[in-house]
Amino acid sequence: MTHAIRAEGLVKEFKGKRALDRVDLTARKGTVLGVLGPNGSGKTTSVRILATLLRADGGYAEVDGFDVLRHPHEVRRLIGLTGQYAAVDEELTGTQNLVLIARLLGFDRARARVRSAELLEGFALSDAADRPTKGYSGGMRRRLDLAASMIGGPSLLYLDEPTTGLDPHSRNELWEVVRRQVENGVTVLLTTQYLEEADHLADDLVVLDHGRVISEGTPEQLKDRAGTQVLELRTSEADQLGLAIKVVEAVTSSPVSDDGLTARVPVTDSAVLPEVVRRLDEQGVAVGELSLRKPSLDEVFLALTGQPAEPQEISEETST
Amino acid sequence: MSAVTTDSPTGPVGPAPMAPPNVSPLRTAHQGLQLAWRSVLKVKANPEEVLGLILQPIMFVTLFVFVFGQAMMGDWQAYRDFLMPGIIAQSVIFATLGTGFSLSQDVEKGIFDRFRSLPIARSAPLVGAILGDLVRYTITVVMVLVVGLAIGFRPEGGALGVIAAGALILLFAFALCWMSAFVGMIVRTPMSVQAFGMIMMFPLTFGSSAFVAPESMPSWLQTVAVNNPVSHVVDAMRGLMLDGDVAGPVLWTLGWTAIITAVFFPLAAWAYRRRT
Numbered sequence: 001m002t003h004a005i006r007a008e009g010l011v012k013e014f015k016g017k018r019a020l021d022r023v024d025l026t027a028r029k030g031t032v033l034g035v036l037g038p039n040g041s042g043k044t045t046s047v048r049i050l051a052t053l054l055r056a057d058g059g060y061a062e063v064d065g066f067d068v069l070r071h072p073h074e075v076r077r078l079i080g081l082t083g084q085y086a087a088v089d090e091e092l093t094g095t096q097n098l099v100l101i102a103r104l105l106g107f108d109r110a111r112a113r114v115r116s117a118e119l120l121e122g123f124a125l126s127d128a129a130d131r132p133t134k135g136y137s138g139g140m141r142r143r144l145d146l147a148a149s150m151i152g153g154p155s156l157l158y159l160d161e162p163t164t165g166l167d168p169h170s171r172n173e174l175w176e177v178v179r180r181q182v183e184n185g186v187t188v189l190l191t192t193q194y195l196e197e198a199d200h201l202a203d204d205l206v207v208l209d210h211g212r213v214i215s216e217g218t219p220e221q222l223k224d225r226a227g228t229q230v231l232e233l234r235t236s237e238a239d240q241l242g243l244a245i246k247v248v249e250a251v252t253s254s255p256v257s258d259d260g261l262t263a264r265v266p267v268t269d270s271a272v273l274p275e276v277v278r279r280l281d282e283q284g285v286a287v288g289e290l291s292l293r294k295p296s297l298d299e300v301f302l303a304l305t306g307q308p309a310e311p312q313e314i315s316e317e318t319s320t
Numbered sequence: 321m322s323a324v325t326t327d328s329p330t331g332p333v334g335p336a337p338m339a340p341p342n343v344s345p346l347r348t349a350h351q352g353l354q355l356a357w358r359s360v361l362k363v364k365a366n367p368e369e370v371l372g373l374i375l376q377p378i379m380f381v382t383l384f385v386f387v388f389g390q391a392m393m394g395d396w397q398a399y400r401d402f403l404m405p406g407i408i409a410q411s412v413i414f415a416t417l418g419t420g421f422s423l424s425q426d427v428e429k430g431i432f433d434r435f436r437s438l439p440i441a442r443s444a445p446l447v448g449a450i451l452g453d454l455v456r457y458t459i460t461v462v463m464v465l466v467v468g469l470a471i472g473f474r475p476e477g478g479a480l481g482v483i484a485a486g487a488l489i490l491l492f493a494f495a496l497c498w499m500s501a502f503v504g505m506i507v508r509t510p511m512s513v514q515a516f517g518m519i520m521m522f523p524l525t526f527g528s529s530a531f532v533a534p535e536s537m538p539s540w541l542q543t544v545a546v547n548n549p550v551s552h553v554v555d556a557m558r559g560l561m562l563d564g565d566v567a568g569p570v571l572w573t574l575g576w577t578a579i580i581t582a583v584f585f586p587l588a589a590w591a592y593r594r595r596t
Contacts, residue, residue: 051437073343076439087430089358091365103354104440106347132365148434 004029004064004156004187005050011058012045012211019045021211022059025189027156027204032178032188034202034219036195036301042211043191044084047160050189051081063156079156080149084164086141087148090134094125094144097133098151105152119147123177139170146177157181159190163197175200195298207304215304222304223294229270230295233263236286244287247279266295348441355435355448359422360455373456377464381407384531385471392532397472404468404475405485405557406530409550411464412457412489413525416496417517419453420504424513427505427595446592450497457493461486475561485557488573492553495577498584505591530554549576 005027012020020042027033035043048054050061052072060067066074088097095116102112120129123143133141142162149157159178163171178201182188192198198205199219207215207222215222233248235241238261245256245263251272256265273292280287343351363369384403389396426432426445435445465473465482475482500517507513527541528534528550534542545551549572556569 048433051433053433053436073439076437079437081434081437083430083433085430087434089362089431091362092358096361100354100358101434101438104351104435104438104444152439 002029003027005033005061005189007046007050007059007061009059010046010049010056010061012042012049012054012056018211020049020056020059023208023211023213025050025061025206027187027189029187030182030185031203032182032190032201034198034205035189035191035208036193036198036202036205037191037208038193040210041208043193043208044160045211046208047081047158047189047191051079051158052076077152078154079158080152080154081158082142082145082149082160082162084160086138086145088133088141088144091132093130093132094120094136095129097144098148101148101151107151115151119150123147124173137170139166139173142166142170142174143177146174150181154186156187156189159188161191161193163192163194171197195296195301199296207301209304220294222300223296229267229292230299231265231267231273231276232289232291232293233276233287234261234289236288240285243283244280244285247283247285248276251276251279262289266299267292343439343441348444348447351440351444352447352451355445356451356455359449359452363456373459374463377407377411377460378467380411381464381467381471388531400468400471400473401562402558403531404464404473405561406528406554408461408464408485409489409492409554409557410525410530411460412493413496413550414521415457415460416453416493416500417514417521418456418500419450419497420500420502420507420513420517421510422453423449423501423504424507424510428510432595442593443589446501446588450494450501453497454490454494457490458486461489476563477561481560485560488556488560488570489553492549492573492577495580495584498581498588501588502584502591505588505595524548524550528554549573549580552576 003026005025007023007025010020010023010025011018023042023046025033025035025046035046037043045054049056050063050068052068052075055069062068063075064078066078068075089100092100095113098116098119099112102115103109107115117126117129120126123146125140125143125147128136128140133144136144146159146162157178162178163174166174175197178188178190188201190198190201202219205216205219205222206213231248231252233244235244241258241260241263245258248263248265249256252265252267254265254267256263258264270292273290277287277290363373381403384407385396385400389399389403393399393402423432423446426435426449432445436442465486477485499520503516503520504513507516527545528548529545530550534545534551537545552569552572553576555564556566556573558564559566559569
């Protein structure tokens, strides 16, 4: 079997509102499937259905060959879930939190302690092991939460917006941890509203918007599909940027955006590059940096949905 | 009462049944005990809560005995003896609110989702929470008694009578726990659980024989108070700790305990399954 997750035509309604509208998801074993979309697009609902926490109103989903409706217990044996909020007991220490889960999973006292110590070590929490988690930083809590979901050695890991609210350093640390799990053969289902995160971690991507799959493929394919490339230009002398922008606008006849240092313009034909260079040379503009690159996922999302990937005030996922 | 569930009316009803056959009763019990231990650890780790558990009985007993005692019976010692069984019952009954409150908190924090995504018995988190809370109620009973003894309460029923009365109120509290758990599951936030619970608990305890004899109440209230299950519990405890009827009130109490459990255990389990 090559598919760790296979979901077809998932439908879920909350009070008559469609949260999921025939969503298909497939995760290949040992890879990261990224589910990308703004708030309220149906990411959490999808994860909860695949985690047996929520029943779909329609469609079919299986995890490692087990139907989530008919064999929820088998599915729960295979998965580790890290939800949107770090689900750890604040009053308990890191060790107590992990030992509890281990004991629930049937580890005896000694093995539960060993397993907890192992994971705390692996997630760089050994120093804080015996402190109540209410004193942990946001990043530490997320790591503990992730450690808790790893106790039973799951072959699938569901991460629902694991880095929301984390600072860049903690986020990078968490990414590192996720990559290590994938190296060990774990399949990861990752939801995120950060395009950068999806680009960094995901092998395959599904883009959700208003409960529908609006695009899917590898991050590379998605970038190709958005059709355009982006030309980036930096001048040696900052005061020449204005002149350079005029030149580029004349060649590409598209509006150029700039942040005062770098000018960016989407282009459809890479042949514009030599033309831009020639004209700039004619005008005596000293080019500091000139490149043609694939668009970022932010730019892709804009192209796919017609709106920027900003969190929207739609809260159909009231499923607490 | 605010929104109940988020399932669509046309959709299938609730996820898998509780305690799937994959989990043996023995393992279910083990898991319940682990989760009960979690509640105990949380109390231990929270000095404020421990302090509250200790100070609240001191405050209530002292206030009631010394503020109302003379006015009620012309003699605070007499009122103290009358009050002790009632105030033990009242303290424990109010403490059952904690069950719904902490369950609601677990839902809000996502801890509930973690438990439900584990291959454990579906009922384990619910059973564990309630077993753990029984420890808290026991502390409450003991504390109120200690304060009573300190101000001269000497129950004629002796140690045996006191233990029997304590066991009876704990049993009754166990039944009320399911009611509290039900409220905790259907009300959306921990704060509203508390508010809603208070509205239920105040009439239940004050409209009973816990603080005053129902004979002094207007006739409509008397009817309510005499038939209030809390009155039966308190009367039974008075019988066991002091003197008076025992058999009748104890039977009534056991009957009510069975009825409340029979109604609210399935309701709590149902609401727990439906809570998504």
